[in-house]
Amino acid sequence: MANAHEILNRIKSIRDTMKITKAMYMVSSMKVQKAKKKLAETLPFFDGLQKQIREVLLHFPEMHHLYFDNRIEDERELVKRKIYIVITGDKGMAGPYNLNVIKAAREKFSEDEDYRIYCVGETGRHVFMAEKLPVSVDFRMSSNNPSIHRARVMCEMLTDKYKNEEVDEIHVIYTRMRNSVTSEVRTEQLLPLRTSRFLSDQVKKAAQGEIVDASEMEIFPSPEDVLETLVRNIITGFLYGAMVESQASEESARMMSMKTATDNADAMLSELSRQYNQFRQAAITQEITEVVGGAKALQKKKAKKKAKAVAEEA
Amino acid sequence: MNTFHLQIITCDRVFYDGECESLIFPGFDGQIEILAHHAPMATTVAVGEVRFRDAEGKTQAVIVSDGIVNTADNTVTLLAFSAERPEEIDAHRAQMALEMAREEMQRKQSIVEYNLSSAAMARAMARLSGAKRIHPDDFNT
Numbered sequence: 364m365a366n367a368h369e370i371l372n373r374i375k376s377i378r379d380t381m382k383i384t385k386a387m388y389m390v391s392s393m394k395v396q397k398a399k400k401k402l403a404e405t406l407p408f409f410d411g412l413q414k415q416i417r418e419v420l421l422h423f424p425e426m427h428h429l430y431f432d433n434r435i436e437d438e439r440e441l442v443k444r445k446i447y448i449v450i451t452g453d454k455g456m457a458g459p460y461n462l463n464v465i466k467a468a469r470e471k472f473s474e475d476e477d478y479r480i481y482c483v484g485e486t487g488r489h490v491f492m493a494e495k496l497p498v499s500v501d502f503r504m505s506s507n508n509p510s511i512h513r514a515r516v517m518c519e520m521l522t523d524k525y526k527n528e529e530v531d532e533i534h535v536i537y538t539r540m541r542n543s544v545t546s547e548v549r550t551e552q553l554l555p556l557r558t559s560r561f562l563s564d565q566v567k568k569a570a571q572g573e574i575v576d577a578s579e580m581e582i583f584p585s586p587e588d589v590l591e592t593l594v595r596n597i598i599t600g601f602l603y604g605a606m607v608e609s610q611a612s613e614e615s616a617r618m619m620s621m622k623t624a625t626d627n628a629d630a631m632l633s634e635l636s637r638q639y640n641q642f643r644q645a646a647i648t649q650e651i652t653e654v655v656g657g658a659k660a661l662q663k664k665k666a667k668k669k670a671k672a673v674a675e676e677a
Numbered sequence: 678m679n680t681f682h683l684q685i686i687t688c689d690r691v692f693y694d695g696e697c698e699s700l701i702f703p704g705f706d707g708q709i710e711i712l713a714h715h716a717p718m719a720t721t722v723a724v725g726e727v728r729f730r731d732a733e734g735k736t737q738a739v740i741v742s743d744g745i746v747n748t749a750d751n752t753v754t755l756l757a758f759s760a761e762r763p764e765e766i767d768a769h770r771a772q773m774a775l776e777m778a779r780e781e782m783q784r785k786q787s788i789v790e791y792n793l794s795s796a797a798m799a800r801a802m803a804r805l806s807g808a809k810r811i812h813p814d815d816f817n818t
Contacts, residue, residue, distance in 0.1 A: 580718065
């Protein structure tokens with residue numbers, strides 16, 4: 364009987380855990396929707412910024428700005444000091460999401476000598492700190508609920524470091540959603556901006572026919588100033604987008620793993636309740652056998668007594 | 678009156694997309710007005726109030742954070758991080774943000790922190806003045 368009782372306990376605890384995973388599934392699915400909506404809303408802004416940079420670059424193709432990767436000085440630097448911004452989740456229970464980012468980041472780190480890690484999200488920070496990797500301590504960002512404000516603070520810190528030439532390259536490692544089911548870890552170079560990304564060859568060719576000289580477009584106060592604002596907006600926008608997209612992937616990973624957990628719990632429950640029923644059935648059968656056995660024994664005893672009495676009488 | 682196409686795009690929505698007669702925005706050295714058929718131009722927008730008159734002649738006010746204006750082919754694109762109508766602004770929150778920024782400015786700060794809090798202050802002041810419908814210049818301190 365003790366065994367049946369144990370099974371009942373187990374069923375109860377699984378039911379309780381299932382309530383949690385179900386609730387987490389629901390919360391995550393809400394958050395995915397929210398993050399996806401946020402992401403879709405930033406798209407027109409981001410496209411607009413890209414277009415503007417492209418236009419400025421088209422008008423001033425000979426411009427060699429600190430923010431671009433076509434500077435001559437850059438080629439002289441032998442060792443590039445890099446900053447890696449690694450966007451992970453704040454919490455676990457999201458399937459392979461955090462692990463994938465951390466794996467990709469480790470791979471990147473193994474190629475470099477001089478780098479620092481800027482962590483967004485607690486999980487990544489804990490892992491890299493434990494591995495004694497150069498994690499920047501004055502950069503503590505949560506990855507939950509990304510906001511423009513957080514992106515602004517990050518942009519300010521990064522551009523300051525970059526302009527003082529404390530770093531040569533800034534990369535972002537984040538997770539991108541390919542569709543609602545699959546996501547992939549991506550590494551993008553944030554600074555210096557890749558001019559080729561804005562100026563694909565086709566655009567260049569098409570533009571050569573139409574606009575060649577800069578006089579056709581006035582830029583106030585100067586191309587450098589406009590670029591400064593544009594680049595800052597691009598960086599802030601990109602960081603914001605990367606954080607939102609990472610969160611969407613995180614929540615969708617969590618949603619999936621919670622769904623699997625709930626399904627597993629369901630399977631376990633049905634198996635356990637089958638076992639429990641078996642035990643119960645066995646117990647009942649045993650009881651019946653005992654009762655029947657007892658009754659038979661009594662009957663036999665009675666019959667014997669009767670036989671004895673008859674014999675004595677006779 | 679001649680009109681041009683105006684797009685005000687912020688990072689979380691397309692704020693305005695339609696015909697417009699005139700657009701006045703805070704430029705790098707003062708207010709700049711754009712009318713129809715403006716020459717191609719790109720310039721920066723400071724934090725402050727943008728006013729534009731739509732095709733029906735109604736003037737609308739928007740408080741924007743820093744951004745970029747671009748004109749080409751009788752189309753004007755204003756890209757800013759945020760844009761709010763005066764009635765959308767929570768004056769109480771803006772006041773709180775202003776006070777916090779002011780307090781932060783009092784402290785000894787690094788350049789990064791200084792830049793951040795002065796930008797926050799500019800935004801808070803622009804939003805407050807927009808909410809109160811007074812000119813930014815009237816706002817002393």
